[in-house]
Amino acid sequence: MEQLEGEARERLIRWLRRRMDEYGITVEAVAESISADKQAERPILYRDAMGNTWDGYGDPPDWLRRAVAAGQHMDFYRCES
Numbered sequence: 001m002e003q004l005e006g007e008a009r010e011r012l013i014r015w016l017r018r019r020m021d022e023y024g025i026t027v028e029a030v031a032e033s034i035s036a037d038k039q040a041e042r043p044i045l046y047r048d049a050m051g052n053t054w055d056g057y058g059d060p061p062d063w064l065r066r067a068v069a070a071g072q073h074m075d076f077y078r079c080e081s
Contacts, residue, residue: 046077 004012042055052063068074
């Protein structure tokens with residue numbers, strides 16, 4: 001994919017901002033959408049019997065921390081690849 005630089009990049013940004021204003025789309029809404037897309041792409045690595053899941057990114061969720069604290073090994077919840 002071609003990377004725009006200089007004036008061409010600035011023109012594109014201005015055009016995008018006008019379209020966003022026209023449709024009432026905020027920068028925050030775009031950022032949230034991109035974040036949601038990235039999260040949706042991550043495979044589920046851990047799952048419990050109640051259907052709780054974790055993709056392995058960030059801190060483990062409470063359900064997994066509680067299970068490990070109770071003596072269960074994390075690999076018990078690991079999904080098969």
